[in-house]
Amino acid sequence: MTKLTEKERQSGKQYMKEFWPPMIAYVVVLLGAQAILRFYPETMWEIPLAIAPVIPIAFVTRSIVRFILRMDEFQKKIFMETAVITLLVIMFSAFTYGFLEGQGFPPVNLIVAASMIAPLYFVIFFFVTRKNNGE
Secondary structure, eight states, X not given: OOXXXXXXXXXXXXXXXXXXXXXXXXXXXXXXXXXXXXXXXTOTTHHHHHHTTHHHHHHHHXXXXXXXXXXXXXXXXXXXXXXXXXXXXXXXXXHHHHHHHTTTOOOOOHHHXXXXXXXXXXXXXXXXXXXXXXX
């Protein structure tokens, strides 16, 4: 693995400052909203509480986009190649499982499916990085 430049280190520090506060807020809002909905399932706030965790996730998304925009062209190439491969694997898997659902397999919860994207991305990122660094 190549050594990080000072600019890359600073960008990583900035990313952490932008990423962790909304991620912590996400956990707090998620747990709080779920607790309220558990005790008051028929509240008029049911829909706003159910989607409240999306607000901090919008800021997490913003931090990731800003981090990518600060990258140099080679880093962007690796990230985008990884993203495209991940997208194609997810699409192939979704189509395959969609046909299986037609044969009686149980439907997949979208939150569970979405939660599998990040680990898959990092596995693919490992291989794309190795390929691009000549290892």
